[in-house]
Amino acid sequence: MKQNILPAIRLTAVSVLIFSGFYTLMIFGIAQFSPNHGKGEVITENNHKYYENIGQKFDQDQYFWSRPSAVDYNSAGAAGSNKGPSNPDYLKTVEERINHFLKHNPEVKKSEIPSDLVTASGSGLDPNISVKAASIQIKRIAKIRNINESKIQQIIVENTEKPLFGFFGTEKINVLKLNLALQQLK
Known part of the structure; x- marks a missing residue:
């Protein structure tokens, strides 16, 4: 069980960085090229x-x-x-x-x-x-x-x-x- 905890924590940290950070910034960047810069x-x-x-x-x-x-x-x-x-x-x-x-x-x-x-x-x-x-x-x-x-x-x-x-x-x-x-x- 101990051998699985460290990879699980690393996977969680990487997922948080990708989906809360990188993905959000990517969508925000794409929105800047849309009409009214993604504000509707x-x-x-x-x-x-x-x-x-x-x-x-x-x-x-x-x-x-x-x-x-x-x-x-x-x-x-x-x-x-x-x-x-x-x-x-x-x-x-x-x-x-x-x-x-x-x-x-x-x-x-x-x-x-x-x-x-x-x-x-x-x-x-x-x-x-x-x-x-x-x-x-x-x-x-x-x-x-x-x-x-x-x-x-x-x-x-x-x-x-x-x-x-x-x-x-x-x-x-x-x-x-x-x-x-x-x-x-x-």
Whole structure:
């Protein structure tokens, strides 16, 4: 047993140096080459600072709604709900979200609601929604803002992000950017 203690202590010390020191410094160095030096992508609008890459709560009818958050959009506690698709509490929450959406969007059928409008992402802070999730909200927003639906559709087209290199992922729309563009229509 004594012969194993010294190698175990050395392995622990090396692991601490690598994973707490070297790895942390390496990631910090890489972040310095990213936009805003790894501090997040910031948008400043009307003297208010928004973080583009963190989901934010938009639930008023005159805006595009965000994807639901399992952590109520608290970035300090980013996490999913850890409830599986057969969990009764999870199913009840999703059903409540569906009913809430249908109440505010009466022209939409239940079967047409995209899943990203009623289910939270794994992090609970996804800033993006699908093109379908944005498009299904056009009628509600156009009616409340008294804006032509084609103008809102154009904003969606202008703010759609294509898949990485044309084939990694799906088309998506950042809800914050979409709502800021919507505000410019006044």
